[in-house]
Amino acid sequence: MAPVTTLLICEDDESIRVLCQRILEDPARNILLAETGEEAVELYRIHSVDAVLCDVKLPGISGLEVLEEIRRLDPCAIVVIMTAFGTIQNAVEALKRGAFDYITKPFSSPAELSVVMEKAVGQRRLLLDNLELRRAVREKYSFDSIIGKSAAMQPVFRTIEKAAPTDSTMLVRGESGTGKELVARALHLSSRRSLRPFVRVNCSAFTESLLESELFVHVRGAFTGALKDHPGLVAAADGGTLFLDEVGDTGLELQAHLLRVLQDGEYRRVGETRTRTADLRVIGSTNQPLEELIRKGRFREDLYYRLKVIEIHIPPLRERMDDLPLLIKHFLERQSEKQGPRPDGSRRQFRLDPTALAILKQYRWPGNVRELENALERAAVLCEGDVIHPRDLPAELVRAELLPWPSQPGKGLLELNEEEQIRAVLRQTDGHRTKAAEILGITRRTLYEKIKRFGIEL
Ligand SMILES: Nc1ncnc2c1ncn2[C@@H]1O[C@H](COP(=O)(O)OP(=O)(O)OP(=O)(O)O)[C@@H](O)[C@H]1O
Ligand SMILES: [Mg+2]
Missing domain, CATH: 1.10.8.60 (Helicase, Ruva Protein; domain 3)
Known part of the structure; x- marks a missing residue:
């Protein structure tokens, strides 16, 4: 699956907004539209945006304030500022405040805008890769700090070592606080996927419908400008590891979706008929007695067998x-x-x-x-x-x-x-x-x- 980029365009003038959208439209891009700075900041907060194109002069907060607010939310944010011809002073000010680049209106050609935004997205990738690398190095350290020399912990270490290089689905079990997440991260970091994302989904913190939209899609039309779907966590984990934390706490309906993801990496976005495929390794964790939940009809048996291809039991501290x-x-x-x-x-x-x-x-x-x-x-x-x-x-x-x-x-x-x-x-x-x-x-x-x-x- 080609990586999906998300661009956010903030422009109050409708004709220019639509023009920018037309120029930048592409099947591999999500485009979010905002009419005001406030709206742009809100969209940035809830979507994972790769680059922002923002007009300087807006009805509410100015483009420069949007720039500052977004960079405060995300220090790696990439913002390109649009200024009207002849207001170069604004552009200089924007660059000083951390804009990635600027472009003057009217554009000399559609290609000019495309090129600037391509470069912006490239820069974003670089920054994120760099961040991910540094994080991975830091976390490597935390893998080494799975403390334990006891006989009871030896099978855990042996299984991590054997299973990490594979793509097998894993189920990490253990009482609360035994180190399930630590083990899942260790598995990821010792795998070939270590430089790709480790995406944790806290299955117990969401209501059913919210978890579904987080995993597969963002609620369509919930905000003005959310014209296209948010790729969702499954897509975000593409190439990496999806950690379904406390998977025993999910309802039956979602379990059916998870089963599909596990069976062939397939998922479908809400409202879409075609399925998409993600390259994922799935690790689940639970402190629930799944066998008992199956008997009570609260956990799908087929999902259980899919998950527990390799099981790790972390013994309680006592x-x-x-x-x-x-x-x-x-x-x-x-x-x-x-x-x-x-x-x-x-x-x-x-x-x-x-x-x-x-x-x-x-x-x-x-x-x-x-x-x-x-x-x-x-x-x-x-x-x-x-x-x-x-x-x-x-x-x-x-x-x-x-x-x-x-x-x-x-x-x-x-x-x-x-x-x-x-x-x-x-x-x-x-x-x-x-x-x-x-x-x-x-x-x-x-x-x-x-x-x-x-x-x-x-
Ligand atoms: N063997 C260990 N060595 C060092 N730190 C550990 C070890 N096991 C657990 N921890 C630490 O204990 C805390 C709890 O671990 P973790 O969150 O991985 O457990 P969990 O099983 O997912 O717990 P919960 O059920 O509460 O979510 C973390 O801060 C983790 O770093
Ligand atoms: Mg946990």
């Missing part, structure tokens, strides 16, 4: 607690980077006091890595100095510490908690009993008794 220290280190380092150096130039080095660490180790982490990341960010902000104490941790962690986990029959809550605390502190102090007793706030003798009673081996 099943890979060996990774906890690494993750803590990673997130605390990130916090010290984020907070920057102190006024005296020294770097902050966050660490956990033993009790705080013991609390993190005992917690069940229903919100998984995301919850851990948030708890540590909060703690790093709240703590005085660089040492994080229990009081800096979210209340639910400290409260949950009172619940036995894993639950053991025959032991009371209080006793179990006491035993867990003692074990945690002893682990922390490498079995140093004097230190442990101090931290626990009991005498050494009491500690010895309890070690014996609970049968703790040192």
